[in-house]
Amino acid sequence: MKGKWVSGLAMLTALSVVGAMIKIPAIVGSVALDAFPALLASVLFGAGAGAIVGAFGHLISALIGGFPLGPLHFLIAGEMALLVWGFGVMYKNTKFLACVVFIIGNSLVAPLPFIYLMNVGFYLGIIPSLLIGSVINTVIAMVAIPRLNSLVSHRLHNQDVKQ
Template sequence: MKGKLVSGLAMLTALSVVGAMIKIPAIVGSVALDVFPALVAAVLFGAGAGALVGAFGHLLSALAGGFPLGPMHFLIAVEMAVLVWVFGRLYKNNKILASVLFIIGNSFVAPLPFIYLMNAGFYVGIVPSLLIGSIINTVIALVAIPRLSSLVTFGISKREEKI
């Protein structure tokens, strides 16, 4: 069981790095398709596991991109972990609410500290790209989750019940 969990999380983290190579044009920084594997992990493996994939996936994708925002990527990784965790906790009860909160949180709330760390111009410049990226990542996750959920089983599988 633990081997499957670790393998699944490692695979989704690696997919996050691959998604980071698919860039969305942004005025400032880098916006990519690196968060949808974390959203998938949050639903299939639990909110905490998804938060880990979100944080590590962001740090690895930032590393691959040359850390364009420097040490501020650690703050972004924490924000990503929190947003993915909230998505994972809300998804089973209300998919629409989970999706809308993730999009709003990732697009408008998460970059708020950068108004004080950098300036308001950075915030205004990054929000449109983050909004588009958040919508695309969320839609991909919403399409992938039902299709992948049959691959992830916890407990006794039907085959083991017959034995």
């Protein structure tokens, strides 16, 4: 069971790398389609697994973009892990609220520290790109989750029966 879990996380992290190469035009070049695999992981493998994929996905996206914000990307990776974890926990009860909280958290709340670290202009300038990226990542995840959920739960269930 652990091997399938680790393999699934590795596959979703690799998918996050692919998504990290699809950039959304922004002031900072690290807004990308790297979050949807983390959202998938949080529902398919658990909120903690999604948090791991979310943090690594962001760091890889920032690496591909040249770490434009330097070590601040570790703060963003932590925020991403927290947001994806929250999405996974909330998705069980209400899918719509999980989506709304993730989108608002990722596009409006997560960049708040940059008001103090950079300035208000940077915060206001990055919001449109983050909003578009958050919506696209969430929509892709919401389309893929129902299709993959039955596949993953069926395979995991069959593995448990065989053991």
